[in-house]
Amino acid sequence: MTAIKHALQRDIFTPNDERLLSIVNVCKAGKKKRNCFLCATVTTERPVQVNVVKVKKSDKGDFYKRQTAWVLRDLAVVDAKDAIKENPEFDLHFEKVYKWVASSIAEKNTFISCIWKLNQRYIRKKIDFINVSSQLLEELPKVAEESVPSGENQNVAGGDEEVVDEYQELNAREEQDIEIMMEGCEYAISNAEAFADKLSRELQVLDGANIHSIMASEKQVNILMKLLDEALREVDQIEVKLSSYEEMLQSVKEQMDQISESNHLIHLSNTNNLKLLSEIEFLVNHMDLAKGHIKALQEGDLSSSRGIEACTNAADALLQCMSVTLQPGHEMLHAVKQQQQRFSDLREQFARRLASHLNNVFVQQGHDQSSTLAQHSIELTLPNHHPFHRDLLRYAKLMEWLKNTDYGKYEGLTTNYMDYLSRLYDREIKDFFEVAKIKMTGATKEGKKFATLPRKESAVKQETESLHGSSGKLTGSTSSLNKLSVQSSGNRRSQSSSLLDMGNMSASDLDVADRTKFDKIFEQVLSELEPLCLAEQDFISKFFKLQQHLSIPGTPMSDAEEVDGGTLSRAHNTGGLQSMSSENHMIRQMMIKIFRCVEPELNNLIALGDKIDSFNSLYMLVKMSHHVWTAQNVDPTSFLSTTLGNVLVTVKRNFDKCISNQIKQMEDVKISKKSKVGILPFVAEFEEFAALAESIFRNAERRGDLDKAYLKLIRGVFTNVEKVANESQKTPRDVVMMENFHHIFATLSRLKISCLEAEKKEAKQKYTDHLQSYVIYSLGQPLEKLNHFFEGVEARVAQGVREEEVSYQLAFNKQELRKVIKEYPGKEVKKGLDNLYKKVDKHLCEEENLLQVVWHSMQDEFIRQYKHFEGLIARCYPGSGITMEFTIQDILDYFSSIAQSH
8 A cells, every 4th residue: 555655646646736634445335346545645746735536447458546625614514324333434515515435444544544634633624423433523723723823934744744654755955955965965875874974064154154244234234224314305305295285185176076967967957858758759759640640530421432442541640649658657748648538439439330330331241242143043153252341341440440449349340240141141052042042953854754653652652742741752763662573574664665655764764863953952052152161261360360370170268259149249358369170160150150050951951862772872971071172171179161061971871871871671571471482673773873872982082981881782682682592482592693693793893892892702603603503403313313323323333343343233234325325316315405494584684684604504414424424334334336316416416406485
């Protein structure tokens, strides 16, 4: 440790004029054991400064570097942790607590004792030594304290440093002097007494020289004292002269002070006059309203464009005068109070006049627009309010002025506008919708004249009811499910001539025409409503100065606003400022009040369209979805977007109800026990629905709703086709399944509906399976005895008899085989096939045209059985020369001639 101490003194502290008094090897408590040294040092120059320095070994080399230093004056507490039991841990409380663990208890105690002694000698500050043994805190000897004279520039090494440190290193100069001295006295080491005597003699010579020097300088000191006395006398004379000069200047100083004070008062007066002039000019310039403006506010013509412009300029000037920010104290001036009162009277007078004029304009608008209703009632158009909006927008700046100056009258005008316009729009929109209903029902009645003949009496009666009281649905496509049971194709063909004469075929065409007509009318209704609502909303925003902002749906409104009983109640702050969300909400509430009849009328029109034909819900869903999508792109929270969205929900419900009714009607189908089934009505109607839906929903936004409806309908069709096939008594089950699934497969293949690809494959598989099943069932065993004979042959082979030995079996010898073959000459086979063709023809319907397909499949199955028999003969009766009475070519000729003959 001594070597480290000397190395630290040499490398770190000596260059900084410090002396190292104590050292302890420590590491931080609770962390990795990274050792460092705490050093207690003092400076070598006065005033002495005591430091505690942290030194650590460098990571890059084998040398030490100074890391942190604390002044001992900042030390508050020294905590040794335990005064009785030995413990290497201790804490030093500077600006924060530093916890250390000493490498040895002896080093810790020596370091704490040194700190205590340094504090007692240099600092004498109240440092708390807690948990420290009393033996370490011994008082320094008083003699050591008294040995250092106060005020003398002594080195720190004097006095009591022997108590602190027993070793004092020579500095460089001392070492140099000693070396020179010892070089001059080479015998100093061998004869120390002679060396000491020589030093004593030289000291005596120096003392004598000093005494003679002092005695020689006494004369010069006396001369210097005389010169100082003369200088003092000269100074006294100069002070007397300066006193006289000061008395002479005192009067001049008083006069200058008076002049300065007078100048200050003059400057202060000028400054006050300038400020007063500035204030008067400010009040005159900002609170003086021109006579022309006053006249415009009192008598200006609010009907002409020039008068409106003059009133607008005057109102803006009045607002500027009333909005001037007055300085403190201006309000106390009588002229200011009088001018403010005059402005208030002008504002009240003009606000009343403006509100009265605008109310008259609103009333006149209602009368003017009413005169044009008759003209628009003939055509399916809504009156154009653009001229009225254009005229009113001239007052937009005045409305903004009224909103900022008199919110009560502004709110009253808003309420009156909503009242007048809501009554006007009610008349216009209701008349407009009445025309739309008349056009819809007129076209429908003409188209349904012949199409409704096959309906039940109740359906006819429902159609003849009034439009608003009608409760039955007049659907061209689904009405057949209500009125007809499943009939055989032959029965339907027997009735087709009379129905065609009565126009049943034209009814289908008229259904398409009526639906197209309805689609155009519905689109025109929406196309007329949309610009009307958007124009009115834009006008309200501009005229009433309500800024439109695209807000996020669900954003809470800061102001409470509601329309109730024709009054608009609105909470606003004292300055009349409104948040963006509250202005949007106010526009929406005004639109709801003005167009309160739009949503009910749209719902009534939708209900009427649904009663006329439930398939109209498809057209309405597509059109309404498109308009909702367009409105939401403009503003998702606008009145138009919200209203159309609500109506879209109703349309979607009607669409879902239409799908549910079709599925229910499928389930309620009853089949005739006496007629063949053929293509089921709901299968044909699914084809009609799918073709119609694909034409309507091409590039539509709501394609997902249609895909879901497709899946529900096709599952219902599949289920009910199997149900009807199982219940059929006249027509075989396989025929019903084959024909209907073939029709479904053909429909899905033609329409290419992507969401029904799996169902298309399933329909094809069902068609193929039931076709094969029907062919096998109908064909049966055309060579029955021959078939039984070869079944016995196969049984013997299965029991282990070799195929070439079967002919030796008594029951299956060659004579028995020839006997069986002779029973099936070609003529008998052709006769059986002819009967089979007639039977198949009775089972199949003409609409699907599957007779030739089935007949060709039967031909292939018959040839397969023939080849099977030929193969058994060749294997079991080799070389017998036995063959069938007819060949494969004969079979092909039989099937071809039978098909051609029929």
